[in-house]
Amino acid sequence: MRTCIYYEQDSISADEARRCRALAGTFVGEAVPADAAWSEEIPGSAPEREPDFRSLRYLDVLMPWLIRLDAALEATASGAAWRYNASLPEIGRYELLFGVAAAEQRWQALSNIRRRWNPDRLLWCTSRPGPDRELAALGRAVTGMQFEVHRTSSTNRAPWKSAWQSLKGMAAEPVKRSASMARAALHQPRWPAAGAEVVFTEYFPNSVSSSLPIAEHLAAEHGVRVRWLAGRKKVADALAARGVESLVLPEVLSARTHWRGRLNANQRGVVRGALRTLPEELFAGTGAPGGREYLLPVLESRIVAVWDHAAYWIEAYREAFAALRPAVVLSTTYSSATGRAAALAARQFGARAVYLQHGLFPDYRVFSSFCHDTLLLWGECNARSLTNFGIEPRRIRVTGATIYDKLQQRAPGDSRFPRAGEPLEVAFMASRTGGMMVSHAKAKNCLLAVARAASQVPGARLTVKIHPGDATSLVNEVMQEFPDFRVIRSGSSQDVIMQSDLVIVASSTTGLEACAAGKPLFVLDVIDDPNAVPYVGYGAALNVAIPDTDPAADLKQAIHGLQEDPSLLASLAEGRRRLVEDMLNGSAGNAAEQAAGAVLECLGRRARELAPKVAGE
Numbered sequence: 001m002r003t004c005i006y007y008e009q010d011s012i013s014a015d016e017a018r019r020c021r022a023l024a025g026t027f028v029g030e031a032v033p034a035d036a037a038w039s040e041e042i043p044g045s046a047p048e049r050e051p052d053f054r055s056l057r058y059l060d061v062l063m064p065w066l067i068r069l070d071a072a073l074e075a076t077a078s079g080a081a082w083r084y085n086a087s088l089p090e091i092g093r094y095e096l097l098f099g100v101a102a103a104e105q106r107w108q109a110l111s112n113i114r115r116r117w118n119p120d121r122l123l124w125c126t127s128r129p130g131p132d133r134e135l136a137a138l139g140r141a142v143t144g145m146q147f148e149v150h151r152t153s154s155t156n157r158a159p160w161k162s163a164w165q166s167l168k169g170m171a172a173e174p175v176k177r178s179a180s181m182a183r184a185a186l187h188q189p190r191w192p193a194a195g196a197e198v199v200f201t202e203y204f205p206n207s208v209s210s211s212l213p214i215a216e217h218l219a220a221e222h223g224v225r226v227r228w229l230a231g232r233k234k235v236a237d238a239l240a241a242r243g244v245e246s247l248v249l250p251e252v253l254s255a256r257t258h259w260r261g262r263l264n265a266n267q268r269g270v271v272r273g274a275l276r277t278l279p280e281e282l283f284a285g286t287g288a289p290g291g292r293e294y295l296l297p298v299l300e301s302r303i304v305a306v307w308d309h310a311a312y313w314i315e316a317y318r319e320a321f322a323a324l325r326p327a328v329v330l331s332t333t334y335s336s337a338t339g340r341a342a343a344l345a346a347r348q349f350g351a352r353a354v355y356l357q358h359g360l361f362p363d364y365r366v367f368s369s370f371c372h373d374t375l376l377l378w379g380e381c382n383a384r385s386l387t388n389f390g391i392e393p394r395r396i397r398v399t400g401a402t403i404y405d406k407l408q409q410r411a412p413g414d415s416r417f418p419r420a421g422e423p424l425e426v427a428f429m430a431s432r433t434g435g436m437m438v439s440h441a442k443a444k445n446c447l448l449a450v451a452r453a454a455s456q457v458p459g460a461r462l463t464v465k466i467h468p469g470d471a472t473s474l475v476n477e478v479m480q481e482f483p484d485f486r487v488i489r490s491g492s493s494q495d496v497i498m499q500s501d502l503v504i505v506a507s508s509t510t511g512l513e514a515c516a517a518g519k520p521l522f523v524l525d526v527i528d529d530p531n532a533v534p535y536v537g538y539g540a541a542l543n544v545a546i547p548d549t550d551p552a553a554d555l556k557q558a559i560h561g562l563q564e565d566p567s568l569l570a571s572l573a574e575g576r577r578r579l580v581e582d583m584l585n586g587s588a589g590n591a592a593e594q595a596a597g598a599v600l601e602c603l604g605r606r607a608r609e610l611a612p613k614v615a616g617e
Contacts, residue, residue: 001146003027004119006109007036007047008126009152011441014041016152020125023150029117031109037441050112051286053105054439056364056529061286062104063097063366069282069299076274081267082307084314086344091310092303093369094335099302102128104285106138107294111287114145121146134298141294191252191323196227197603199326199351201249201317201342203231205238206468207332210358212242213402213592214330218599227324231338253316262311263304271307272300310337317345326351328602332358334370343371352602356595357382357401360509362531365389374602376595379583381534397598400591401584404516407494408589417520418501420563424460426450427500429493429510432467433474438506442526443474445546446506449524451482452552457559463488465496467508502559506546511535515576516587520562520569522555538582539575 003024009016012032017039021027030047032038035054038046051058070089073079082088089096113122122145124135132149139147198218200211218224228246230236236248263271275296283292321329329346333339334355343353355372361382368389375391377383378401387393418424428450431438438446447464454462462485466475479487488496493510494517497503503514506524511533514521521541527533535541542562544555561568580587585594 001025001121002117002119003121003123004113004117005030005047005123005125006050006113007032008106008109008124008128009033009036010127010439011037012039012042014039016125017042020123020150020152023148024121024123027123028119029113031113031116033105033109035439035442037439037445048112048116050109051105053101056362056366056532058105058108058286059097059101060364060366062101063093063369065282065285066093066097066100069278072278072282073271073274076277078270078274081270081274082263082311084262084311085318085348086314086341088307088310088314090371091314091337091340091344092306093340095309095337096302096306097366099306100298103134103298103302104287104295106134107141107285107291108287110138110142111291115288119145121148123148123150125150125152127152134294137294137297141291143290191320192227192247194323194325195225196324196326197225198328198330198599199227199229199321199324199346200330201229201231201338202235202331203333203336203338205234207358208235208238208242210332210401210403211330211356212239212244213405214356214595214599215244217592217596222596222600224600224603227326229320229324247320249316249320253319262315263308268304268308271304275300275303306337310341313337313341314345317342318348321345321349321351325349328352328354328599330354330356330599331372332356334372335367340371343373347371347373354599354602358403360512360532360534361385362529364531370395374598376598378591379581379585381582397594398585399594399598400587401512402591402595404513404584404587405589405591407498407513407516408587410498415518417562417569418459420560421458424457424502424559424563425500426454426457426460426462426502426504426559427496428462428464428504429496429508429514430464430467430470430475431505431507432470433472438526440472440474442506442546444478445551446524446526447475447478449544449546449551449555450504451479451485453555453559454485455482456552456556460559462486463496463500465491465493465510502562504555505533505535507533511541512579512584515540515579516584518573518576520572521576522558524551534583535579538579539571540579541572541575 005020005024005027031050032047033052034049035052074089135149200215202208202211215226219226228239228244230246230248233248236246239246280289280292283295285291285295329342329351331339331342346353352374353372354374354376355370356376357378361367363385368386368391373395375396376399377396380398383396383398431443433440433443451462454460464475464479464487466489475487479485494513497513497517497519500519503519504522505511506526511521521535523533523535523541523543524546525543526546536543542558544558545551
């Protein structure tokens with residue numbers, strides 16, 4: 001029997017491979033996700049690599065399929081059922097993308113395995129948590145092949161835990177829904193009088209640092225009436241900590257809008273019915289045809305949940321803007337249902353929707369779907385990318401990054417780098433463990449390499465800054481081996497960088513902060529995508545391979561190179577200059593003024609400051 005093994009895991013140890021191979025018996029091939037760590041201790045040839053659901057290249061292929069799917073659903077006779085004065089598929093586009101990626105990647109991997117080996121039997125070894133019914137559906141979709149699922153040890157450590165969490169969630173949901181409806185029935189909206197010229201709306205607390213300088217400049221320098229609308233209380237708390245009042249959207253909505261679960265049972269049934277009428281070719285996904293039995297239930301559950309979420313936010317922002325009547329609505333999120341609903345609702349009331357960049361755009365088409373009228377971008381490189389993907393240049397203003405204005409103003413410029421044996425402050429700005437870019441296994445490998453290298457460099461003192469979105473305990477667990485080094489979770493990344501001589505990143509945008517602050521930068525090469533981590537391409541950073549035979553030794557040698565070679569430091573400084581000019585509009589420290597000027601244009605006013613640059617001029 002021709003048997004294949006697929007390891008649906010972030011990391012495969014020699015023991016796990018041995019157990020899976022024993023279950024498979026004689027096998028003709030093995031495959032793993034592209035991002036998985038394959039132990040060098042495993043004998044035999046390396047496995048074939050399948051696309052990883054985190055891969056930007058994979059998402060770039062997945063998005064067009066979802067857009068075709070949305071268009072087909074809207075073209076059905078029942079398409080009007082999911083238009084809440086705006087297109088629910090348009091609002092939920094990115095949430096659906098990330099919601100189906102892991103499930104759809106399974107179909108592509110299975111399709112590739114069948115094409116490559118056409119086995120009689122497939123052993124699917126998985127450590128991924130989640131409902132078994134999706135893997136069962138995947139097995140039912142396979143014809144002419146025996147499909148077996150094996151749960152690896154990392155999942156079997158506590159098999160009861162996920163089931164218990166699911167049961168708790170099921171029991172708590174009716175209670176939460178009843179309590180929410182009871183509060184809403186007694187609630188009366190408390191909207192202030194209309195008259196806000198610009199409404200700033202945020203859903204993510206850390207975005208406040210980008211948009212607040214613009215709001216302050218508009219109010220103080222131009223007398224613009226500004227109102228803050230917080231998508232949740234965490235944002236309101238972040239604003240309150242800075243002395244800014246805001247309206248918490250869920251707390252001021254009327255009872256009708258306040259109720260979650262906007263799609264009733266009949267509407268949900270209409271969505272499911274429309275999905276079942278779609279042609280067979282739409283159920284190939286990014287894999288081979290014939291995926292209806294597997295992908296249909298996946299899409300039914302994901303689409304209903306995403307569109308329900310989208311319907312809530314479009315209704316919420318419609319009520320808000322009907323009361324506030326802004327002329328401009330500004331947000332730092334373009335991909336969340338919250339930000340997309342706010343943009344579409346603003347346009348329905350004749351307001352201009354403005355997007356403020358808050359993070360890097362890798363050069364992929366998947367990141368070019370905007371609902372906003374005007375885009376305030378950090379640098380020319382992002383403007384080039386978006387115009388190449390069809391965004392009209394008239395919609396783009398290059399203003400610089402407001403979050404780096406104060407950093408640029410306080411940066412001392414390129415300073416003397418410590419020589420060998422002198423005190424050396426090293427900062428590792430960790431990526432989010434298990435996030436979009438870095439798997440759990442890669443995050444651990446990076447952390448160990450940095451800590452071991454720093455421990456071998458005389459005079460080096462390491463500070464590890466945990467990503468603010470990292471809820472895991474990985475960093476603290478690994479760093480117990482290195483008690484002399486410092487680990488911090490809260491506080492400003494810019495403060496950490498300013499106190500450092502050398503900055504190390506894997507995928508974090510804090511590499512931009514290091515360049516703006518004039519700090520030498522190392523990039524740990526764990527992401528096979530230069531678009532995602534552009535620093536090395538500008539010559540602004542040194543690349544260190546992870547994993548490698550001995551990455552700690554390579555990193556140690558790279559540090560010694562900086563200590564001994566002034567020409568290398570000068571080359572990095574020139575690379576930083578190129579990067580800052582192209583990616584951060586020169587980082588002149590006046591991005592808030594430039595962005596405020598663009599908002600004034602939307603209001604029909606003339607700014608007293610230098611007018612922002614238009615892309616292409």
